[in-house]
Amino acid sequence: MHSFKNDYREDLNHENSLGSVVLHHFMNILKISDSIIPEIVLTNQGKLAKNTLITMLNSLDKESKIYEFIQANYKLPISVVTHNEINLEPKFKYSLPLNLKKIESKLSNFQLSDSGLYIFKHSSGKFAIGSVINFQRRLRDHMSSINGHRIMQKLHSFTKNNGGLNELTWSPLIITPNFYKLFISLYPNYVFTKGEIQIFIALTQFMTRVLEQCYILYYKPELNGNKKRTYNILFSFTKWNPDLLLISSVYGQDEVTNKYNIYRAIDENNIIVASSTSMNGLATILEISLAGLKYHLGRESFVYAKALAFNVNILKLGEISKGNPKDHYRSKKLIRENLELKNISLYSLDLGYVYIFNLDKETIFIKKFTSPSIFKSINPNISANLDSKTIKSKSDNMATYINKELKYSSELGEFFLAKNPHYAINAKYPIIVVDIEI
Numbered sequence: 001m002h003s004f005k006n007d008y009r010e011d012l013n014h015e016n017s018l019g020s021v022v023l024h025h026f027m028n029i030l031k032i033s034d035s036i037i038p039e040i041v042l043t044n045q046g047k048l049a050k051n052t053l054i055t056m057l058n059s060l061d062k063e064s065k066i067y068e069f070i071q072a073n074y075k076l077p078i079s080v081v082t083h084n085e086i087n088l089e090p091k092f093k094y095s096l097p098l099n100l101k102k103i104e105s106k107l108s109n110f111q112l113s114d115s116g117l118y119i120f121k122h123s124s125g126k127f128a129i130g131s132v133i134n135f136q137r138r139l140r141d142h143m144s145s146i147n148g149h150r151i152m153q154k155l156h157s158f159t160k161n162n163g164g165l166n167e168l169t170w171s172p173l174i175i176t177p178n179f180y181k182l183f184i185s186l187y188p189n190y191v192f193t194k195g196e197i198q199i200f201i202a203l204t205q206f207m208t209r210v211l212e213q214c215y216i217l218y219y220k221p222e223l224n225g226n227k228k229r230t231y232n233i234l235f236s237f238t239k240w241n242p243d244l245l246l247i248s249s250v251y252g253q254d255e256v257t258n259k260y261n262i263y264r265a266i267d268e269n270n271i272i273v274a275s276s277t278s279m280n281g282l283a284t285i286l287e288i289s290l291a292g293l294k295y296h297l298g299r300e301s302f303v304y305a306k307a308l309a310f311n312v313n314i315l316k317l318g319e320i321s322k323g324n325p326k327d328h329y330r331s332k333k334l335i336r337e338n339l340e341l342k343n344i345s346l347y348s349l350d351l352g353y354v355y356i357f358n359l360d361k362e363t364i365f366i367k368k369f370t371s372p373s374i375f376k377s378i379n380p381n382i383s384a385n386l387d388s389k390t391i392k393s394k395s396d397n398m399a400t401y402i403n404k405e406l407k408y409s410s411e412l413g414e415f416f417l418a419k420n421p422h423y424a425i426n427a428k429y430p431i432i433v434v435d436i437e438i
Helices: 004-012 018-032 044-058 065-073 100-106 135-146 154-161 179-186 194-219 242-246 279-286 290-296 371-378 388-399
Strands: 115-122 127-132 168-176 263-266 272-276 303-305 310-316 354-358 364-368 408-410 413-419 432-435
Touching: 018 044, 018 065, 018 194, 044 194, 065 179, 065 194, 115 135, 115 154, 115 194, 127 135, 127 194, 135 154, 168 194, 179 194, 194 242, 194 310, 263 279, 272 279, 279 290, 279 408, 290 303, 290 310, 354 371, 364 371, 371 388
Parallel strands: 354 432
Antiparallel strands: 115 127, 115 168, 263 272, 263 310, 303 310, 354 364, 354 413, 364 432, 408 413, 413 432
C-alpha cells in the first residue's frame, strides 16, 4: 500500500521531479505576467492542492504516454484577454442568452471548450468572477440557474430581480490550457485509469482556481458573495491516493461503449467514462444515488460522481435530450408506501428470508439468506468489480426497498423486495427477490 505521507515528503524534496518542475512553472508564469494585475498568492487550500498535484505527477510512470505528454506540453501559454487595474472592463462582451457558435467564430485563439477565468457583468456595474475547466459547460449551468432549473446563487437571483438576461454580459478574462481536452484529441482511444483522469482534472484546474482566488480577493466582486469576508475557493484535490493509478476508470473502452450498456455517463468533453445496462448499475459505478441519476438522466445538467471525483452528464443511448431539468432536485426522501403483494400476505413469508419478486408481485425470482448475496445475484457484473465493503454498502441501500412500493433496478431487471414484517432487517438470513416485469 502506498504511503501518502511518504509521497509528499519525497515529492517536495526533489526539485527536478516532474511535479516540482511543472508547478514551479505554473506559479512562475502567473507571477511574472504583466497582464495579471492581482498578486498571485496561495491560500492554505491552494498550498494543499499544489502539493497534491506534485504528488500526482510524480506518481506517473516515466514511460507512460501521460508523463511524456505533460513533459512536452506543460509550458503551453496562457492568454490574458482582459486586464485593468481599476475595474474589469471586458474586451469582448457577449449578451445573454449566448449564441455559442457565434462567439467561437469571432475568437480565432479561443474555444468555448477551453478553460480559464471569466466574468459576468451587470449593467449596474456589479459583477461576478468564476473559473472553469470548460467554458461552454459552465455557461449552460449558469443559464440553467438563471432560468430556475438549478439552485440560484447571488449572481442568478440578482440578475433575475434586476432586469433579467438583457442586463448581463459575459466575457472570458484569461484562457488557460485544457490539458485533458488536448490529450484526448491526440489519443482518442486511450483508456484512462481513475487516477489518470483525476491528474488531468487537477492539472487543468490548478491555474484557473489560483487565478479565481486572487482576482476575487483583489477586485471584490459583489455578486460572488459578501465582499466584507474572505471568499475561499475550493480545489477538487487536496489529498490523493496513488493506488488510483491502478484502478480502471470503470471498464476498458470496449466495454464502456458496449451497445448493451445503454445508460452512460460522459464528462464535460463528451467522453464516455462509465456505462451500464441499468440505471442502478450506473449509479453504483458512479457512487451517486439512484434518485439523483434519474433526475439528471437525459438532461442538460451535470452531477458529481463520487467514484470519479468530477461531474458527469447522464444519458440513455438512443434517447433525445430532454433539455434542462424542470425542477430543483430534492434529495429528501419522499414517504414510501408499504408494499402489497398479489394474493400473498407479507406475514405468510418464511421468517429469515428476504424475497425478490417479479413485477407481477407474486412470482418469486430469488430467495437467499443475506442481502449481499442477493445484490451479487442480481448485479453479477457490477459485483465482480467491487470489494466486500462496497457490496455491503450497496446491499444496505438495496435493503431500504424492502416492503416498500418501490421498484429496485438491477442488471437483471426491476424487482420488488419483501420480507415477513416480523423478520429483523439486519438478521443474516435469506432474501427473496421478485421480478417486476409486467
